[in-house]
Amino acid sequence: MSAPAAAPPVHVRGLVRHYGTRTALKGVDLSLGRGVTGLLGRNGAGKTTLLRCLATDLEASAGEVRLFGLDPERAAGRTEIRRRLGYLPQNPDFYPHFTVFGLLDYMAVLKELGSRRDRHDEVRRVLVRTDLYDRRHSRVRRLSGGMRQRLALAAALLGGPELLLLDEPTVGLDPEQRIRFRSLVSELAVHSTVVLSTHQIEDVAALCGRILCLDRGRVIFDGTPGDLVERARGRVWEGAGDPGDGCTSWRLADGRHRVLTPHGTDSPGGGFTAVEPSLEDAYLLYTGMDRGRG
């Protein structure tokens, strides 16, 4: 089954996904090309569900999903898509008795990665990229949490996928590994499409050229980090005194408060002045983590 020549890697229209009576995605539209897109939203917003639909792990209840122009609901399309994507699930669960090398080799077999020699070369390559080469003979059960997360990333990198789907990839990584991860992903994104969900605003600021905010199964923001920050302008304040109810605030080191005000409301009152919003302020406002919602 061949795809249209210039089809975008990800094209989704009106995607709906139900779990029983619960609707996790309520009509998502998106189209993605090369680069890194960050998927933001509070717990339960639908990030994992969307990534699972893109990873061909879940079928859409309604709407259209096309990956490289191919339809994941058709067997031939699905197989071709799976050859071309890498997926790091939110809670990766590996066979604990395998060695690190053995597990990746097994995954590489499932990915149809050529001869034994080519496969082993590819396994070594992803082990080096994720800084796990020295642990290649360790049993999976003996790895630390952060190492397991890197093993899951290594598995997703096998075969050099054109579409890389990463569900909270930096959970558990120490600062050094997080920096390594960022440079790896930004390098990959030159030639491929990367979608990652995260609650780490630093990852978004460092990596993502585009942000999608999900709120209760809908996309409520689609733009650049700069656009998101601009939307928060006039809603972030600092000053002394009581910011009152109805807005989110926190105490600063000098005893003053930083305040986020709901859309359409005025200053929190005398003593507060508008300040430059940060990406974190905008994130709180647009992921609905403030009380006023975006």
Ligand SMILES: Nc1ncnc2c1ncn2[C@@H]1O[C@H](COP(=O)(O)OP(=O)(O)OP(=O)(O)O)[C@@H](O)[C@H]1O
């Ligand atoms: N297997 C499932 N069965 C039933 N409901 C589910 C299932 N998976 C997710 N849900 C529900 O679907 C909604 C979206 O969940 P999802 O896991 O996609 O959110 P998320 O944005 O990834 O959240 P988190 O930040 O906590 O990972 C939630 O209301 C959740 O309870």
Ligand SMILES: [Mg+2]
């Ligand atoms: Mg999730």
